Amino acid sequence: MTTPLIELKNIRKSYGGGDSPQVDVLRGIDLSIHAGEFVAIVGASGSGKSTLMNILGCLDRPTVGDYLFAGENVAHLDSDALAWLRREAFGFVFQGYHLIPSGSAQENVEMPAIYAGISAAERHARAKALLTRLGLADRTSNRPHQLSGGQQQRVSIARALMNGGHIILADEPTGALDSHSGAEVMVLLDELASQGHVVILITHDREVAAHANRIIEISDGLIISDSALSHTHVPVTANSDALQAVDLRQRLADGAEHNGAWKAELLDAVQAAWRVMWINRFRTALTLLGIIIGVASVVVMLAVGEGSKRQVMAQMAAFGSNIIYLSGFSPNPRTPPGIVTLNDVAALATLPQVKRIMPVNGTYAGVRFGNVDYMAYVGGNDTNFPDIFNWPVAEGSYFTEADERAGATVAVIGHRVREKLFKGQLDPIGQYILIENVPFQVIGVLAEKGSSSGMQDSDDRVAIPYTAASVRLFGTYNPEYVVIAAADARKVQEAEQAISQLMQKLHGGKRDFHLTNDAAMIQAEARTQNTLSLMLGSIAAISLLVGGIGVMNIMLMTVRERTREIGIRMATGARQRDILRQFLTEAVMLSVVGGLFGIALAMLVGGVLVLAEVAVQFSLVAVLGAFGCALVTGVVFGFMPARKAARLDPVKALTSE
Ligand code: ADP
Ligand code: MG
Numbered sequence: 001m002t003t004p005l006i007e008l009k010n011i012r013k014s015y016g017g018g019d020s021p022q023v024d025v026l027r028g029i030d031l032s033i034h035a036g037e038f039v040a041i042v043g044a045s046g047s048g049k050s051t052l053m054n055i056l057g058c059l060d061r062p063t064v065g066d067y068l069f070a071g072e073n074v075a076h077l078d079s080d081a082l083a084w085l086r087r088e089a090f091g092f093v094f095q096g097y098h099l100i101p102s103g104s105a106q107e108n109v110e111m112p113a114i115y116a117g118i119s120a121a122e123r124h125a126r127a128k129a130l131l132t133r134l135g136l137a138d139r140t141s142n143r144p145h146q147l148s149g150g151q152q153q154r155v156s157i158a159r160a161l162m163n164g165g166h167i168i169l170a171d172e173p174t175g176a177l178d179s180h181s182g183a184e185v186m187v188l189l190d191e192l193a194s195q196g197h198v199v200i201l202i203t204h205d206r207e208v209a210a211h212a213n214r215i216i217e218i219s220d221g222l223i224i225s226d227s228a229l230s231h232t233h234v235p236v237t238a239n240s241d242a243l244q245a246v247d248l249r250q251r252l253a254d255g256a257e258h259n260g261a262w263k264a265e266l267l268d269a270v271q272a273a274w275r276v277m278w279i280n281r282f283r284t285a286l287t288l289l290g291i292i293i294g295v296a297s298v299v300v301m302l303a304v305g306e307g308s309k310r311q312v313m314a315q316m317a318a319f320g321s322n323i324i325y326l327s328g329f330s331p332n333p334r335t336p337p338g339i340v341t342l343n344d345v346a347a348l349a350t351l352p353q354v355k356r357i358m359p360v361n362g363t364y365a366g367v368r369f370g371n372v373d374y375m376a377y378v379g380g381n382d383t384n385f386p387d388i389f390n391w392p393v394a395e396g397s398y399f400t401e402a403d404e405r406a407g408a409t410v411a412v413i414g415h416r417v418r419e420k421l422f423k424g425q426l427d428p429i430g431q432y433i434l435i436e437n438v439p440f441q442v443i444g445v446l447a448e449k450g451s452s453s454g455m456q457d458s459d460d461r462v463a464i465p466y467t468a469a470s471v472r473l474f475g476t477y478n479p480e481y482v483v484i485a486a487a488d489a490r491k492v493q494e495a496e497q498a499i500s501q502l503m504q505k506l507h508g509g510k511r512d513f514h515l516t517n518d519a520a521m522i523q524a525e526a527r528t529q530n531t532l533s534l535m536l537g538s539i540a541a542i543s544l545l546v547g548g549i550g551v552m553n554i555m556l557m558t559v560r561e562r563t564r565e566i567g568i569r570m571a572t573g574a575r576q577r578d579i580l581r582q583f584l585t586e587a588v589m590l591s592v593v594g595g596l597f598g599i600a601l602a603m604l605v606g607g608v609l610v611l612a613e614v615a616v617q618f619s620l621v622a623v624l625g626a627f628g629c630a631l632v633t634g635v636v637f638g639f640m641p642a643r644k645a646a647r648l649d650p651v652k653a654l655t656s657e
Contacts, residue, residue: 003071004032005167005198006056011065013051013221025051026062027221033200038193040201040212048221049202050171056200057090057169058082059571059650080575087116087573091160095172097152098568098654099144102275105131105155106140112162112572114268130158134188150181157188159572167198174208186211265578269585276558276586277593287554288594290547291630295598298540298626299618300605305533306622307615312525322355322489322517323388324496326503327481329514338512339478340503347506348484353495355487358384359479361469367462368434369421376417378435378462380469381483388485396429396444399465407467411440414461415448438472440464492517541629547594548633555587555641566645567653580646587638588631595630599623 013026025048033039043049054060055067058074067074069085077085091112092098099108109127118126131140134154144152153173160168170189174182190211193199201212209215217225277284326348330337342359349357362379383401386392399410411433413421422428432439440462449458470477486495496515503513559566566579574582602623606616 002034004068005035005070006033007031007066007068007071008055009066009068011052011055011062011067013048013055013060014063025221026055029065029218029221029223031216031223031226033198035198036196037214038190038199038201038212039214039216040203040209041216041218042203042206042209043218045204047218049204049218052218053169053171053200053202054651057092057571058085059654080577083115083570083573083575083578086571087112087163089164089166091157091163091165091168092571093153093156093160093168093170093173094654095175097144097149097156097176098564098571099152099155099159100565100568101144102279102565103272104141104143105136105147105151105158108144108155109158109162111268111569112159114264115569115573115575115578116163117264118163120264120267126162127158130161131155134158148181149177150184153177153181153185154188157185157192161192163573165192165197167200168192169200169202171202172204173201174203174205182208265581266585269582270589272582273586273589276562277589283554284590287550287590288597290550291544291591291594291633292547292598292601294540294544294547294633295595295626295630296601296605297543298537298629299599299602299622300609300616301536301540302533302622303602303606303616303618304609304614305529305536306619307617309526309529309533310617311615312529322486322492324484324486324492324499324515324517325481326484326499327514329512331511335512338507338510340482340513341478344503344506345479345482348482348499348502351495351498351502353487353491353498354484356384356388356485358382358388358483359466359481360483361466361474361476361478361480363473363480365436365473367417367421368437369428369431372421372423374417374420376414376420376460376462378464378469378473380464380466380473382466384483384485385463388483391449392447393444394447395427396442398444398463404465404467407471408465409438409440409468409472410443410465411435412444412446412463413442414446414459414463416457416459417462418445435462435464436473440468486517540626544626544629544633547630548591548637551587551590551594551634552637552641554590555583555638556644558586559583559641559645563645563648563653563656566648567650567656570648570650571654576646579648580642583642583645584635584638587642588634590638591630591634595627598630599627602626 008029008031011026011029011031012024014022014024016022029052041049041052051060055062058067058069058077061075069089074082074085099105100111103111106124106127109130110123113123113126128137128140131137134157136151136154136158139147139151139155142151144155147155153176157168157173168189173185173189177185186208189199189201193212199212201209203209215225215227216223326340328337328339340359345357345359348354358381360379360381362377362381364375365378367374367376367378382404383398386398393412394415396412398412399408402408403410413428413433418428421433422431425431428442428445431442433442434440446459446461446463466479484495484499486492488495496517500511500515504511507513569579569582603618606618609616
């Protein structure tokens with residue numbers, strides 16, 4: 001006798017044990033099946049037929065006993081090798097068809113070939129040919145719910161044949177079908193048996209079993225009769241190809257060859273992922289929202305942070321970086337602030353570190369021309385103004401030292417003040433304006449600065465002679481603050497020190513004054529901006545994290561919902577790592593799509609902000625960083641559900657609801 005294709009020796013299967021009561025489902029099965037046989041296993045419901053079939057199909061392992069496949073003990077195979085065996089040797093046909101609901105008939109039939117690493121073209125052709133052979137040529141793109149039960153069962157038979165299907169394991173294949181469709185399915189199985197496929201048919205229906213040439217009856221987990229034992233004649237029309245194809249010794253060589261299949265598998269995983277996302281698009285969109293908002297907020301927040309930082313820096317630079325401001329200051333809250341006098345100013349002017357020095361006495365005051373009133377910063381300052389602030393006049397001229405000495409009531413107005421007061425009038429020069437009801441003659445208009453050093457617009461300004469301001473507006477000659485241009489822009493710090501020393505000497509050792517400079521302000525501002533950016537960035541990162549948790553949630557749900565699909569994929573030969581890859585791909589796809597939409601949204605929001613004149617500065621690093629974070633989020637949060645899916649037990653997965 002030749003080696004049997006399948007040999008079971010004293011197979012037992014028990015469930016439970018431990019704290020739950022032990023159920024012995026199979027209680028010692030001895031069975032040999034040879035190539036070319038058409039076997040029916042009959043028995044009452046609950047007798048252990050399906051359990052036996054799962055063991056035969058290497059979906060499940062026996063508790064006790066040996067299973068020899070072509071002479072080799074299956075117990076020695078790891079889960080990958082078992083997956084290989086299922087893929088190469090078996091084709092399953094189930095009572096409930098077990099098609100993947102999201103895939104078309106064609107895709108369902110092709111699935112086993114993907115795991116076998118067969119090229120796309122060959123796969124398409126073969127699936128098409130099988131479907132045509134089974135009378136479904138015009139139903140290839142239908143999804144299972146668009147097919148009748150009989151058609152679905154034919155699709156599942158085509159799937160069983162996709163990789164050869166040398167051994168067809170059919171568990172109650174007609175159980176859910178009407179008699180006509182059932183008869184059709186039986187005709188197909190008869191045909192396959194006559195073509196040399198081993199067909200193992202499980203049924204509780206004796207009429208159906210009669211199609212087989214060997215009938216094994218099982219009851220309560222034991223074989224109670226086997227027609228092969230009573231009739232000595234076993235019809236062996238073995239298809240030698242069938243045996244060769246499943247030669248286990250081929251496995252290693254085969255495994256190496258199939259390593260190139262990862263591309264096809266990845267493509268399939270991406271397609272499957274896309275399908276599932278599309279079918280559940282509302283749910284997908286909601287999940288994506290988390291990632292989209294996360295990515296968009298990271299990008300926008302960083303862009304706004306960077307934009308405002310650059311804007312502030314640019315504005316500060318506009319005033320020159322060698323400027324030092326000196327003002328009175330109260331060293332403790334109970335004493336009045338120190339007063340900087342014009343004598344101090346004169347003394348400081350002699351310092352070699354000081355290039356120019358200018359007292360300023362200013363305030364916000366009402367300015368009026370005709371019947372137009374406007375509030376502007378009115379500063380009394382001397383003729384150093386254009387030079388210190390690098391701020392020339394655009395029209396007319398600046399006031400002179402003679403005006404300064406004489407306390408002339410003349411004014412040089414800022415760009416914005418000109419716009420507000422002289423709307424229709426082309427030439428303000430020579431006109432009289434009222435500053436706090438004192439008439440001043442406009443003699444010049446400052447060039448537009450277009451920036452601010454602090455809160456206010458720098459063009460919102462009127463410059464008048466210091467003397468005139470002191471006499472007419474403030475009633476004091478003491479400056480509000482003093483502007484000093486350091487001789488060397490690189491030695492502002494040193495200049496500050498020299499000024500500080502001299503001031504302390506002049507003020508009897510008291511530090512009742514305060515010095516700041518633009519460089520320090522720029523630095524302080526930059527620090528604040530950086531902190532702000534960091535804060536905004538971390539808020540955004542948190543939202544990305546929340547998005548990631550959303551992905552994990554949806555993936556866990558998906559795995560639960562698609563447990564059956566995972567079982568089907570495993571039955572048709574997917575290895576654990578194929579399942580892992582599939583679900584990881586789905587999670588990453590979610591994140592990639594979310595990331596892309598997020599970037600698009602960020603651009604949109606950025607555009608709106610630009611229109612609203614908010615300074616935004618997009619950086620490629622931020623965009624790539626956010627996208628990368630989304631990707632990593634997908635991998636990290638997708639891994640746990642994917643691994644959970646990959647570790648499912650095939651039988652449990654298949655029988656899940
Ligand atoms: P059949 O296919 O002949 O109707 P099954 O092989 O499906 O029978 O089941 C045989 C017996 O094993 C049944 O009594 C069933 O309750 C029990 N059984 C099957 N699977 C499990 C399981 N996972 N845990 C406990 N009992 C099980
Ligand atoms: Mg059953």
